[in-house]
Amino acid sequence: MSNEPEFKVPSIPEFKILQEEEDSKNSSSNNLVTQRNLLSPYSGKALQQSRPLREVNPSSLEPSVFPLPNGPQVAQSKSKVRSKVALEPGCSPLDWARLISSGKDLRGCTPLGRYTLDDLKPHNTEDDAWCAINGKVYNITAYMKFHPGGKKQLLKGAGKDATSLYNKVHPWVNADSLLGPCFLGFLEY
Numbered sequence: 001m002s003n004e005p006e007f008k009v010p011s012i013p014e015f016k017i018l019q020e021e022e023d024s025k026n027s028s029s030n031n032l033v034t035q036r037n038l039l040s041p042y043s044g045k046a047l048q049q050s051r052p053l054r055e056v057n058p059s060s061l062e063p064s065v066f067p068l069p070n071g072p073q074v075a076q077s078k079s080k081v082r083s084k085v086a087l088e089p090g091c092s093p094l095d096w097a098r099l100i101s102s103g104k105d106l107r108g109c110t111p112l113g114r115y116t117l118d119d120l121k122p123h124n125t126e127d128d129a130w131c132a133i134n135g136k137v138y139n140i141t142a143y144m145k146f147h148p149g150g151k152k153q154l155l156k157g158a159g160k161d162a163t164s165l166y167n168k169v170h171p172w173v174n175a176d177s178l179l180g181p182c183f184l185g186f187l188e189y
Contacts, residue, residue: 085150096146106142106181113185117161120187124159126151131162132187133175139182161187 115137123130147154
């Protein structure tokens with residue numbers, strides 16, 4: 001037999017807050033939760049430290065202030081607010097999904113290739129727009145009228161490596177699934 005202590009699975013009552021410590025505090029500090037007044041689920045003894053975990057004063061919370069101006073719920077500052085444009089009828093994201101699944105050629109050229117930044121530079125207009133995102137080159141001309149931010153925003157990345165701009169604006173969007181049928185080849189650095 002080993003001399004190691006047996007592991008005891010904690011039961012639910014061991015997680016409760018010690019009543020005698022809570023009762024000893026006045027009502028104004030009842031919302032203060034410390035590590036000292038929490039029981040350890042493994043030893044059955046109160047933790048020795050008394051560092052506050054959180055302090056909540058319900059009377060200080062005002063519903064009109066939510067979310068807090070610099071709180072974690074605010075995704076962006078007001079200076080970086082993105083705006084969407086009104087799209088033409090038939091240019092919704094569902095229409096784009098329908099178009100890319102239709103099998104229609106959206107690439108505009110037949111062979112897949114390897115492209116340099118110099119190859120991309122001339123393709124920077126509304127009628128002929130290519131860009132590179134994450135090392136892949138796409139012909140984004142067909143996507144122009146479907147882009148929720150509008151053609152003007154999409155043209156900011158046309159004719160160049162738009163990876164940093166793309167990831168800055170919407171890193172959660174998968175370019176491969178969105179622009180897969182527009183894939184032309186790979187960018188050579």
